[in-house]
Amino acid sequence: MKKVVVLSVLSLSLLLSACSSTEESKITPVKSGKRIEDIHGVGVSNDGTTYVATHEGLFSTKGVGKTWNKVGSTKDDLMGFHLRSDGTMMTSGHPGTNSEYPNPIGILMSRDNGLHWKKLEYVGKIDFHILTTYHHDSNIIYGLNQMGTGQYGAGIYKSTDEGKNWTKVEPKGLPNDLMKVYSLLVLPDNKDTLLAGTEMGVMISKDGGENWDMFDDTRLITAMTVMPNGKDIIAYSMSNMVSGVMISQDSGQTWSKIGLDLGEDAASSISVNQKDEKQIAVSTFSTSLYETKDEGQDWNQMIKAGKLK
Numbered sequence: 001m002k003k004v005v006v007l008s009v010l011s012l013s014l015l016l017s018a019c020s021s022t023e024e025s026k027i028t029p030v031k032s033g034k035r036i037e038d039i040h041g042v043g044v045s046n047d048g049t050t051y052v053a054t055h056e057g058l059f060s061t062k063g064v065g066k067t068w069n070k071v072g073s074t075k076d077d078l079m080g081f082h083l084r085s086d087g088t089m090m091t092s093g094h095p096g097t098n099s100e101y102p103n104p105i106g107i108l109m110s111r112d113n114g115l116h117w118k119k120l121e122y123v124g125k126i127d128f129h130i131l132t133t134y135h136h137d138s139n140i141i142y143g144l145n146q147m148g149t150g151q152y153g154a155g156i157y158k159s160t161d162e163g164k165n166w167t168k169v170e171p172k173g174l175p176n177d178l179m180k181v182y183s184l185l186v187l188p189d190n191k192d193t194l195l196a197g198t199e200m201g202v203m204i205s206k207d208g209g210e211n212w213d214m215f216d217d218t219r220l221i222t223a224m225t226v227m228p229n230g231k232d233i234i235a236y237s238m239s240n241m242v243s244g245v246m247i248s249q250d251s252g253q254t255w256s257k258i259g260l261d262l263g264e265d266a267a268s269s270i271s272v273n274q275k276d277e278k279q280i281a282v283s284t285f286s287t288s289l290y291e292t293k294d295e296g297q298d299w300n301q302m303i304k305a306g307k308l309k
Helices: 002-025
Strands: 027-030 039-044 050-054 057-061 068-071 077-083 089-094 107-110 118-121 130-134 137-145 155-159 167-169 181-186 194-198 201-205 213-216 219-226 233-239 243-248 256-259 267-273 276-284 289-292 300-304
Touching: 039 089, 039 276, 039 289, 050 077, 050 289, 077 130, 089 130, 130 181, 137 181, 194 219, 201 219, 219 267, 233 267
Parallel strands: 039 077, 039 267, 181 219
Antiparallel strands: 027 068, 039 050, 050 057, 057 068, 077 089, 089 107, 107 118, 130 137, 137 155, 155 167, 181 194, 194 201, 201 213, 219 233, 233 243, 243 256, 267 276, 276 289, 289 300
């Protein structure tokens, strides 16, 4: 009997060891100076790790860019990357080398920081460039399909049950060319009210994305998300007067700058640590990445023009 128990324990130990080895192999160190192509999204997890979704997969750093890791074994082109308030990740895009997914990859979800991805919906059908969720209920998902055709044409796709069922919304009032929409956010005080940063200015919908009106034609918002307090909005805003990372405490009516004027560049994505609102990461259209750990007083450049620090 003792021999059976010992063998069982040994087998379990070997199994756990194999699993651990497999998981560790999915996180591999990356040399300083490596060049990456395009940053499609950024996310700061609760433990302070910063993730960047790129043209060749997911990368992470926890030392303000001093050391980097490649997360996962594939090189999928991760578009529409979104780290939700509950800590799960969502992405879309195109398959890379040794990928298991068709083109486009539809919507994928990860509950273990990008080590494994689960097929959610529209696999082989849609490439969402923008994904967002309601801060207080991650079951509510919005995806912006900017270039679709046929049955899966351009428009806003919405799910209220974490991706099990979807409805397509034909947005009236947004630019006809949805590539001119740079950011999308569900306002924290109402699950049916959305802001969109567009080429024309900031627009608002109060009916779940069906009808849109001009909200603020004095500024361009290229990236935005909700602060950990579940009330305030943080965004990269540009106007004739001032540009930079800003916070709004009144659902986008007024803004206060906290720093990082990028000049001719602009933010493509922004994320905040849900356990530490002082840690904010911003990716840019020029494939750069900045991070602050003191709520905007000092910013560290962790990627410069596609080159890891």
